[in-house]
Amino acid sequence: MTRDAKSRARIAEHWRASELGDTGTEQAIYAVGAVLDYPRCGERFRGRAKIQAQRGGHPGGAGRADPGVEGSSHSQDGQGPPGRGRSS
Template sequence: MDDDARRAALQQHWDASDANDFEAEHDIYRDDAVLDYPQSGERIHGRRNIQESRFVQPNKKRFAVRRIIGGGDLWVTELVLTYDGMPSYVVSIMEFRDGAVAHETQYFGDPFDAAPSRAHLVERVDPTRSV
């Protein structure tokens, strides 16, 4: 699998995630994939368990990819994941092995107000738009 194919697979994954297509969303993972959520101390083993953990999540979710960067077996996606209308800023790090994701780590960050002290230095941007 070359970089273009990996990038396309990642885009298909995030598009399926946004559409709540739980089958297509998890096609990217190896059967023995591992998903880590460092902030909650959770690790999920296996593609089916990863899929079930997302299926039983009760919140209405939307995914807006800001950018996908990477090469070879290491890829990073920056996205806005909105749960029930509340945005969370996410970095997903995916490690491929044999053409599928073997390990993913997701980091979440909550939005915060811009600091008035730097208002004269910044350009305000829509955080849901791609970079």
């Protein structure tokens, strides 16, 4: 399996878990050193535990099948390219 195929499978698993309300599996995608940025408001969450806490309390987060994300980006080291946000 290629790296791209593995990444796509992990993302699909993440969204399936989200649809089922399985927050443990849903949150497992985040690396220990992951960074979650919201460029529009300037918020930044560093580390899996902080991202999990933020996502668990976010109205568009865990357990929602289509959580329209507006302007967020994720990287494993804080240096990655910005993600493509979706607007709901």
